[in-house]
């Protein structure tokens with residue numbers, strides 16, 4: 001029997017965890033712009049790590065599915081139904097960046113994927129790799145995992161253009177029925193829905209992650225001092241959820257000081273909250289006091305990009321969009337169109353997204369091999385242009401060479 005025919009769709013436990021698997025079929029989307037370059041560099045890294053860790057007893061069976069410009073050219077649609085079906089069938093995928101088509105009927109392909117599959121948690125681990133040029137004095141103090149709510153907030157797409165008849169209707173309703181007289185007649189309006197359902201399932205995921213990974217705290221990030229019934233409610237529902245479901249495993253920050261003299265008992269996770277603007281300051285001034293962050297959609301978007309910049313930039317920022325069971329792992333940067341086809345950019349983002357994917361499969365040994373080899377490659381100052389231009393005495397590698405060097409450093 002060939003390896004090819006061993007491929008299986010992953011299965012889940014009742015708790016939504018991936019069951020142990022040896023030959024998973026994993027759909028991949030190369031992506032647009034620099035996508036094909038970073039994917040070509042990354043796939044051999046994943047395959048080598050799995051082979052070194054497990055010999056022939058485990059192997060990923062890759063299955064290309066199309067989205068973005070390649071899909072438009074081959075199948076006449078930016079997001080073909082057959083691609084969506086493959087992802088749904090296999091419950092997992094990894095992707096490069098996708099161009100947002102102008103006039104293609106989508107606000108953004110990424111947002112469409114999140115909505116179609118209800119991928120409610122955007123998970124972005126942010127850590128420092130020793131030797132990466134960073135703009136802050138102590139980037140090594142940053143080790144956070146951001147859980148950003150992905151389906152609600154001002155991203156939900158309920159927006160009306162200034163001057164449109166819909167907007168005029170809404171403004172009239174708000175003024176006449178709800179007494180919001182301060183509204184200007186020429187305003188455009190966006191709606192910010194935040195629900196207990198959406199907030200609690202995201203925060204539950206963040207707390208569950210903290211428990212399973214021995215993390216010390218979960219911080220609820222919000223702008224509730226101003227937006228009480230949306231952002232403020234997010235934090236309130238977070239504390240409620242923690243009490244309802246994890247009373248034995250968590251304490252609040254207030255309890256930490258009132259009852260435990262500022263020192264959390266072993267095994268207890270501290271639930272705290274921060275106003276979003278203060279959190280940006282804290283991320284710069286006292287990053288080592290923060291661990292897992294649970295955020296609303298817009299705050300999480302800004303905060304995760306700011307944090308990744310603090311540790312050295314987008315080329316090394318991994319991410320995953322996760323639903324109840326389905327997960328799509330993705331490079332978090334865009335298509336960097338000016339570098340298309342130049343074999344130049346840093347494939348680290350999609351490689352580290354693959355590390356998250358291997359951990360999701362429970363293949364931690366392969367994941368660790370990649371993380372260590374990436375660290376060694378950076379420590380040896382053999383890096384792509386984005387890092388080379390900021391490092392003294394570094395050797396400039398192409399995108400493909402960076403991948404090959406990681407593979408060599410694994411062996």
Ligand code: NAP
Nearest residue numbers: 097098099100314315331332333334335336337345346386
């Ligand atoms: P971008 O593609 O992320 O590129 C902005 C800059 O970031 C690049 O010019 C480059 O900086 C740096 N960069 C990005 N990826 C890098 C990598 N792998 N290695 C090293 N440096 C990297 O952002 P954009 O130009 O705003 O967006 C371009 C397109 O991507 C748009 O169509 C947008 O909609 C789309 N997009 C897609 C996704 C996604 O699919 N997840 C996410 C964001 C944007 P230097 O110029 O300094 O070298």
